[in-house]
Amino acid sequence: MITASPDGKNVVLANLSVDVLEVYSNKGDTVCILGGPDGFETTVKPHDVGGGRTFPLDPVFFAYRDIKGLTNEMWASYAGIEIVKGEMPISNKVLPNKIYCFSWQGVPIRKIELDIRFLSFAIDSKNMKLYCLVNVPKIRVIEYDMSKIKI
Known part of the structure; x- marks a missing residue:
């Protein structure tokens, strides 16, 4: 996944299979590379x-799923789930329930842990709302008042 800061000065890449965020300036310089909270150790085999050839990771993880860029922050949803070989993961269990927030320089700001797993999210910073798209028990949007979310 990729997003940019609203001023266009930075872009951030979030990886689905590796818990790493990469932040680059609009000039192509590396601003920072952030190792994820779980420090996944993977091998390319x-x-x-x-x-042809494929290059699968072993083991397989679900790390970052979605990323948003705000004026002073980037928000990345995170699952942190290892997929065990031979087991079919329950689809909802591979979805994120956490959002990590960082400055554009890579400084951690907050961690939001929700009681649901979600497909995607949106932020209304003006009205202090967080919206999460969920699919269990049915597809719907859940609204959170950010001033009341425990961080």
């Missing part, structure tokens, strides 16, 4: 398939 090349595998020949027909006339």
Whole structure:
């Protein structure tokens, strides 16, 4: 996933399978690379398939799912789930229930942990609202008052 700061000075890349956030300036300079909260250790294992190769990770993780850029902060939703070989993950369990907030220089600001797992989120910073798209028990949008969220 990728997003930019509203002023266009920075971009941040969030990785689904590795818990790393990468922040770059609009000039291509590395601002910071943030190791994730779980410090996933993965190995790339090349595998020949027909006339080509694949490069699967082992083990497989679900890390960051969505990322948003605000004026002074970036927000990244995080699942932190390892997929065990041979087991079919319950679809809702691989979704994030946490949002990590950092400054554009990589300084941690807050961690929001919600009681639900969500597909995506949006932030209305003017009205202090957090919106989460969920799919259990049915698809709907849940609204949170950010002034009342425990951080």
